[in-house]
Amino acid sequence: MAAAFSRDTRVSASASDDGLQDFLRPGLLVNDIPALFGLRKARELLRAFSTLFHGGEDAVMVRLLVLRTIGERGAAPDWSPQELREHFAYVDATKLDTVLGRLRENGLLAWDGETQRYRVSPVGRQALSALSLLLQFQGDGDELAYVTAQIAAGEATGRIGSEDLQHLLSRLNELRDDFDRAVLSGSEHRIHAAAATLKSVWRWVEKGTQIVKLIAQDEELDPATHRVAQQIGRAQSAMLRQASVFQRALNQLDRHRVHLGGSGLSSSDVNQWLRALSADQLAALAGDVLAQRLAPAFVLGDIALDVADFELVEREREVGVVETLPQASDAPEQATAPIASNDYALAQAWQAQLAGLADAVPLAGLVPSEDFATSAYRLSLLGLLGDPAAHAREGALAELARLPLRLELSGALEAVNGAGVAQISAGRLRRIDPDLSPDSAAPVRDRGEEPTHE
Numbered sequence: 302m303a304a305a306f307s308r309d310t311r312v313s314a315s316a317s318d319d320g321l322q323d324f325l326r327p328g329l330l331v332n333d334i335p336a337l338f339g340l341r342k343a344r345e346l347l348r349a350f351s352t353l354f355h356g357g358e359d360a361v362m363v364r365l366l367v368l369r370t371i372g373e374r375g376a377a378p379d380w381s382p383q384e385l386r387e388h389f390a391y392v393d394a395t396k397l398d399t400v401l402g403r404l405r406e407n408g409l410l411a412w413d414g415e416t417q418r419y420r421v422s423p424v425g426r427q428a429l430s431a432l433s434l435l436l437q438f439q440g441d442g443d444e445l446a447y448v449t450a451q452i453a454a455g456e457a458t459g460r461i462g463s464e465d466l467q468h469l470l471s472r473l474n475e476l477r478d479d480f481d482r483a484v485l486s487g488s489e490h491r492i493h494a495a496a497a498t499l500k501s502v503w504r505w506v507e508k509g510t511q512i513v514k515l516i517a518q519d520e521e522l523d524p525a526t527h528r529v530a531q532q533i534g535r536a537q538s539a540m541l542r543q544a545s546v547f548q549r550a551l552n553q554l555d556r557h558r559v560h561l562g563g564s565g566l567s568s569s570d571v572n573q574w575l576r577a578l579s580a581d582q583l584a585a586l587a588g589d590v591l592a593q594r595l596a597p598a599f600v601l602g603d604i605a606l607d608v609a610d611f612e613l614v615e616r617e618r619e620v621g622v623v624e625t626l627p628q629a630s631d632a633p634e635q636a637t638a639p640i641a642s643n644d645y646a647l648a649q650a651w652q653a654q655l656a657g658l659a660d661a662v663p664l665a666g667l668v669p670s671e672d673f674a675t676s677a678y679r680l681s682l683l684g685l686l687g688d689p690a691a692h693a694r695e696g697a698l699a700e701l702a703r704l705p706l707r708l709e710l711s712g713a714l715e716a717v718n719g720a721g722v723a724q725i726s727a728g729r730l731r732r733i734d735p736d737l738s739p740d741s742a743a744p745v746r747d748r749g750e751e752p753t754h755e
Contacts, residue, residue, distance in 0.1 A: 345408065349428045352407035363392070365432070367400050368409060372421045372429045379418040445472050446505045453512050461516055466529045469509060473536040476502065480543050484550045489569055490576065492554070496547045499540070510537045645697040651679050652701040661731040665715045673721030680725070683708050707733050 321331050321341075331337060340347065353368070354361050367389065371380055380388075389397050401419070404410040409425035412418075421429065438447040448469045455461045476498070483495035516522065517530045554569075578586070668683075669676045682701060685691070691702035710728035717725050 346424055346427060348407060349409050349424045352403065352409055353428060363396070364400055364404065367392075367397070368404060368421065368425060369429060369432075371410070371419065372426065379413070379416065379420045381418050385419065445469075445476075445502045445509075448472060449505045449509045449512065452509070452516075456512055456516055461519070461522065461526060463526045463529060466516075466526060466533060470529060470533050470536060473506075473533065473540060477536060477539055477543070480546070484546060487550075487554070489551070489554050490572065492547055492550050496544070496551075499543055499547070502540075506537055506540050509533070510541075513537065647675065647678060648682060648697045648701060651682060652697060652704070655701065655704055655706060655730070658706065658730060658732060661729045663715075664728045664730065665717050665725055667730060668725060669717050669720035669722045671720060676720050676722050676725075683730070705733050707731050 321337065325331065325334070331341070353364055370388065371385075372378075374380070385401065386394065386397070392400075401410065404425070405412055405419070408422055409428065410419050411422040411425075413420070434450065435447065438444070438450070448465065451465050452461070452469060455465060480495045480499065483491040486492075513530050513533050517527065517534065522530070575583070664680070664683075668680050670679060682698070685698060685702040686704060686706050686708050688702040691699045708728065708730060710726050713727040714724045715727040717723065
């Protein structure tokens, strides 16, 4: 009997494309994204999954319960509203009507206006079939089994999807990477865990090997899919060799295992026992063992501070630095090269003032002038007096060093409170006989102290 099952009007494809357009960057169109083509083509099927899994977990569970129950009656697929109310008597009537209405409005249930009955729509049947297959694989390692089952179904129906093969290849590479890192870690616990994972997926790796062999023998397979199948074959071969790698690693660890006297226990037994304890039990066990916190003497504070300063400041600063080249410009024209010149005006004035000294003069009345910087500069030049090498040099500083003066310091401090100077080293400048040796003009300091000023 032919029955006309109606469906509610869907949102037009153009309207849905407008919604997709909002997710794209300006200047791009939905048609510019090849990866969206397959999804847009399966829009009706995807809408079925959106209906099932939209909202909270409890609402999703009830929708799946109702749809799966309706789809499980293969001998009589059509349900009257009364049959549904009687079968789902444990569900609130109002909420049941809401669920049925939502499934019907979104095309998962079809309503026959002639017979006044519900049945699962073709799209709903596809969604149930995919969900039923997924629920069969819920154990450890079953993610590989699910992907392998998908490929086996595709091979049996002549529809080998490159995307399914890529999923299988990715999962095999992930497992191999996990296994390699477990062996490199040298941890017996991680190696045993990896070996258990390999054991759980071993059956499906062998099944996948058989299926991939059949796929690779298909002469009508396109080159890209054939290359992926070959890569899967190599990954599966490496996986099958992994058991011997684990065994060798465990044998190596066994040679280094420490046995605790004649107790029959080993370090591995202690390790497993400690891993079985909770955090509170471990804390209680270590309560009387660690008396104080261990100080990391290998960490140098200044180096750690430099590293932290670079990571927190300099690295961020480098990111914000603009490293683009400036605009091109002509080189400046100059007839002569610039010559750096030193300003010795203060030194020459100080030399002229010192040359006119006739009697001994205290430093507190002679050195301070204008401000602190000038006073400090004048005091520092007095240290050149009596320099033996000054006779072989020329210039303002050499002339000052050749003056027949002697700097005498007492080692004490004398108050000034002027020209920006609070205190200065107590001492005096005294004229000496020019015919004396240069060493006699060298500064004399009591207790070897340097001239200071504040």
